[in-house]
Amino acid sequence: MNFSEHKNIFLQIRDWMVDQILTGKLLPGDKIPSVRELAADIEVNRNTVMRSYALMEEEGILENKRGIGFFVSLDAKSTLLNIQRKEFFTETLPPILHQIQVLRLDSTDLKSLLAVIHFNDNKHEEEQ
Amino acid sequence: MNFSEHKNIFLQIRDWMVDQILTGKLLPGDKIPSVRELAADIEVNRNTVMRSYALMEEEGILENKRGIGFFVSLDAKSTLLNIQRKEFFTETLPPILHQIQVLRLDSTDLKSLLAVIHFNDNKHEEEQ
Amino acid sequence: MNFSEHKNIFLQIRDWMVDQILTGKLLPGDKIPSVRELAADIEVNRNTVMRSYALMEEEGILENKRGIGFFVSLDAKSTLLNIQRKEFFTETLPPILHQIQVLRLDSTDLKSLLAVIHFNDNKHEEEQ
Amino acid sequence: MNFSEHKNIFLQIRDWMVDQILTGKLLPGDKIPSVRELAADIEVNRNTVMRSYALMEEEGILENKRGIGFFVSLDAKSTLLNIQRKEFFTETLPPILHQIQVLRLDSTDLKSLLAVIHFNDNKHEEEQ
DNA sequence: GTGGTCTAGACCACC
DNA sequence: GTGGTCTAGACCACA
Incomplete structure (x- = not known):
């Protein structure tokens, strides 16, 4: 993922994830990469990824099963x-x-x- | 004037001024409010208004007559x-x-x- | 069983069990489901159920008969x-x-x- | 402010602020302490205070005038x-x-x- | 292993 | 001066 200079990273992560969902590359119920995993992948801090995931959870796009991970919510x-x-x-x-x-x-x-x-x-x- | 949360105020002032010109509420050659006047009016720091005026001058929209004030440039x-x-x-x-x-x-x-x-x-x- | 977001699952299991006892759906001396059985039932990790049972044993609500299972204690x-x-x-x-x-x-x-x-x-x- | 051990600090800050508002010690329109100021005051990290303020802004309790600070919203x-x-x-x-x-x-x-x-x-x- | 909170400190844009 | 984002790293509870 390439980050554009002047938009917040955590929003870009969200936008990218939203895109994956809307284009069907991620399906409802799918487990998404763990916070640590994605952070390592895209070379961004864990906290930043966390913030992005938390935002999407609030928006009802993701669901969180504690100790297991984040999942695309069924009606995302x-x-x-x-x-x-x-x-x-x-x-x-x-x-x-x-x-x-x-x-x-x-x-x-x-x-x-x-x-x-x-x-x-x-x-x-x-x-x- | 209501300022939206995530756009710079000085840009919003510019946008508003541009709008006034394009819709003919401000005509070429008109004197516009002084920096301190407008600042007081819209409850904004004078520096912010100044920055906005300076930007518009740079863009050729306004002209500055020293000691008199800013005017809408003729070909604005x-x-x-x-x-x-x-x-x-x-x-x-x-x-x-x-x-x-x-x-x-x-x-x-x-x-x-x-x-x-x-x-x-x-x-x-x-x-x- | 639906787990609420911000309370520990093992505590929620305990609360549910306590409820069953207080409302008489589980009687003193009754055998309760085995750890693996309940874990499968409510789709939760066996460790989590175990932790819950251990807590209740400590509190004197359950009794553990080795190799047989957990029972509601007589004075629960x-x-x-x-x-x-x-x-x-x-x-x-x-x-x-x-x-x-x-x-x-x-x-x-x-x-x-x-x-x-x-x-x-x-x-x-x-x-x- | 004394923080209780097992509740998130940023939520305790929010609770305290809410209390100030409900009991009239903070009035609608009042400026509240800047993020840095409060952080120093209660010996907590800036980020933690920030998170608390951002939460309250989302809830419509606070309003943010950029470069100036946070204010108790009028209908808080x-x-x-x-x-x-x-x-x-x-x-x-x-x-x-x-x-x-x-x-x-x-x-x-x-x-x-x-x-x-x-x-x-x-x-x-x-x-x- | 997972998420979640907090700290310390840097850097930025804006007022 | 203000808010706001990001990093690096520690620590915790839960599964």
Whole structure:
């Protein structure tokens, strides 16, 4: 894992783990590496890894069986989607909307954005 | 002004000022509040305001007339539009696109976003 | 059995066993499950169960017949009642009283508590 | 401050601070001691104090003005009462009820408990 | 072996 | 001056 300079390491660990879960590389119920193990692996202090794991436990993404280790919680995926969608609409989207308006961007400028949305729409139809 | 927790205050002041200019609430050539005035107003340290003004001067948004005060520079608006549009497409947009895809948001979810784009399209037509 | 997060499992096993005895689901002289049996049952390490049994033997609640197993000691119930009532009044009750006062809870809030006390009063009358 | 042996220090700091707030020794909006200051005062590591403050910020009891310090949040008192009352009814009370039942305690035994409740009832009447 | 707390000390950005 | 993160290392209880 490569850490970017100006984001907290414990958050980057969390982001990476979340990614593993969302992309299915880690499945609900899976045991994740022990604090010591991961710390050694990515050459980071135990405490930092611990902080990351504790955060994810609080968020309901991980569960802790004492003396055994941390496990991906069974409903991690839906919990994550909920957290992230909520964050997107309350934190991420509003300033974007504002900026699009202020910068007077129109559909020509934002064609790649529209393409993504269009793509998602079709994905949903397929699944039905 | 309400300051968000995890972004530097002096950057938030800058963002707010930029916004005032882009939306026409501050016009090129206008005198802006003195450092101590604004500092008192928004209950922030004078150094913080100063740092913000200095940054904007460096960016060519403000001009400083010694002993008189800071003024919105004459080409602030076009300068800003260029800077910000560029930033928007290289910095802001890409992670948004990724997130929209990961969260599988579709046009129903993002109706407010689409509404803004639509609104901008019409604005442009009127101006033609 | 569901284990709560922040209390030692071996203590929780003890509490559960004590409960079984006080409520008469386990009677004096009864053989209790073997260490390995209970461990398998509740999905816990055998050491943990052993520790719990050892504790209860020390407290005089259980007796160990070598090669046969653990049994509820004959005077377990009266022993327990004494231990627990004493503990209740010296350890458990005082902080509760304090908290009820601080939180300004009144008889309306605590109706379930009062109901239990009332229920116990009647139980005693019946037995006289 | 005297720390009891077997409870986490950072939680004891929180408990003490909560007490100060609930008893009115710290008022909403008050600045509390800086992390370094309190750490030196009670001879505990900065990190430990920090952890305590961060926890209380998360709980909405404290607010943080960057570069200035931590302040008692304006609605700390009601927030606290909510947290604690909720905890009392979901965590504290149920095992108490169970124990009272199992130990067959009656109103004679629990006279001090009833006295407190009675006292609270009168307090409320006075306030009306 | 596991998680969890605490210390001591460094370094950073921000006010 | 303030909070905040990270490290290195010790010590503990629990499984």
